[in-house]
Amino acid sequence: MQPAARWSAVAAGCPNIAATLKLQNQRRAQHRTPSLTWDAGLAASAQAYANQCVWSTVGSPGSNWQGDTPPLYGENRFYSYGRNFPILNMDVCTYAIHEWYHQITNYRFEQPGRRWYSDVDTNPLTQLLWGETRKVGCGYAKCAPLANMPQQGWAQADFVVCHYQVAGNFYWADDPSNPDYSPYAGNVKRATCQANTRDDWCSACGRQGATWACTACFPRMALHQKPVIRLDAASKRCVSDCMPGQPTSLNCAACTVEGTCMRCKTGWLFDTAKRFCSVAARKPKSGRR
Numbered sequence: 422m423q424p425a426a427r428w429s430a431v432a433a434g435c436p437n438i439a440a441t442l443k444l445q446n447q448r449r450a451q452h453r454t455p456s457l458t459w460d461a462g463l464a465a466s467a468q469a470y471a472n473q474c475v476w477s478t479v480g481s482p483g484s485n486w487q488g489d490t491p492p493l494y495g496e497n498r499f500y501s502y503g504r505n506f507p508i509l510n511m512d513v514c515t516y517a518i519h520e521w522y523h524q525i526t527n528y529r530f531e532q533p534g535r536r537w538y539s540d541v542d543t544n545p546l547t548q549l550l551w552g553e554t555r556k557v558g559c560g561y562a563k564c565a566p567l568a569n570m571p572q573q574g575w576a577q578a579d580f581v582v583c584h585y586q587v588a589g590n591f592y593w594a595d596d597p598s599n600p601d602y603s604p605y606a607g608n609v610k611r612a613t614c615q616a617n618t619r620d621d622w623c624s625a626c627g628r629q630g631a632t633w634a635c636t637a638c639f640p641r642m643a644l645h646q647k648p649v650i651r652l653d654a655a656s657k658r659c660v661s662d663c664m665p666g667q668p669t670s671l672n673c674a675a676c677t678v679e680g681t682c683m684r685c686k687t688g689w690l691f692d693t694a695k696r697f698c699s700v701a702a703r704k705p706k707s708g709r710r
Contacts, residue, residue: 433472435514435561435581438464444511444518445549445557451612452550460556463494463584468560471582475568476500485548485588495554495588497521497545499581500567506579514561517581521545523642526622526650526678530615533605537664537678541645544590551589552608559583621678622650622659635659653683660684672698 435441438459446456470481476498483493499517506513524546527537536543548554560582567578589608614626617633625637638650638659648662653675660683663676672689673682685691685698692699 433468433560433562435559436512437515438559440512441514441518441559442557444515448518448522449550452610453613454550454552454610455555457555457557457585460558460586462558463556463586464558464560466494467496467558467582467584468562470496471560471562471580474562474564474566474578474580476570476580481582484584485590492588493586495548495551495585495590497548497583497585499545499579500570501579502567502577504579513579514559514581517583518549520642521549523640526639526641526647528609528621530606530609530611530621533602533609538645538647541642541647547590547605547609548585548588550609551585551587552610553587554585554589556586557583618657620659622661629657656683658683 442457442459449456466481466483480496480498484496485492485494497517499520501513501516506516508516509519511519524541524543527541528543528546529535529537533543533547562580564578564580567580570578611621612624614623614633614635615621618626618635620635622638623635624639626633626635628634634657635652636657638652641647641650650659650661652658653660658677660675660677663673663680663682667676667680672686673684674686675684676682682691682696682698689698689700691697
């Protein structure tokens with residue numbers, strides 16, 4: 422006889438299907454991408470997987486995580502320990518979508534096979550925004566606990582799963598030159614303000630004469646504990662701490678998403694034309710020889 426499982430789903434189902442669908446379509450609209458419709462079959466398969474209360478790096482059978490070409494559906498997953506929902510006026514399913522979308526600060530539109538931070542995922546983001554996708558269904562379970570996670574000792578975990586057709590983000594090897602990435606350009610588009618300001622961290626913008634200026638920046642996902650993104654008042658560009666390994670990271674205090682220096686650390690002079698920080702030249706001492 423098999424021993425009883427040490428985990429179980431003690432509550433199931435997204436609290437508000439309409440809100441779960443609405444937020445996904447709002448985010449897709451920002452990126453000039455067609456809306457999704459709710460599919461009961463996809464919701465059932467997502468719920469069935471959520472009810473298993475097992476986190477797997479390869480996802481559920483038939484999902485894009487299994488490596489099948491083409492997969493039966495795309496799959497996004499979210500888990501949370503020790504939180505009480507609603508958070509930011511969002512229930513657990515809408516908050517999962519909120520978290521997936523804010524992976525946008527780590528996505529490289531020109532090189533989808535590279536991420537700004539290798540330890541921050543972007544696959545749920547690309548599935549959420551995938552242009553060819555038309556249907557979605559989501560499920561939710563409160564697991565006691567969620568198996569295969571380091572935090573298994575925690576009493577309960579919230580586990581959200583969404584299934585999508587057609588599947589997106591079906592290729593994620595670390596090789597941006599691979600032709601399998603070619604569908605990403607047409608399926609994962611920049612939001613209007615990202616395109617208008619040419620700033621991939623810009624979340625809101627406005628006209629300033631003949632040009633567009635950024636007025637707000639995307640926040641990073643709090644759980645990843647990466648440097649804060651903020652709006653530089655002078656340039657109207659979104660900036661953050663320079664990422665390790667960038668040429669300017671040692672002497673620059675604020676970089677754009679591309680790594681362009683916008684402000685130097687104390688003790689360095691800023692070359693506006695070259696966007697480069699150089700050591701301040703010492704003034705010669707005055708006095709008679």
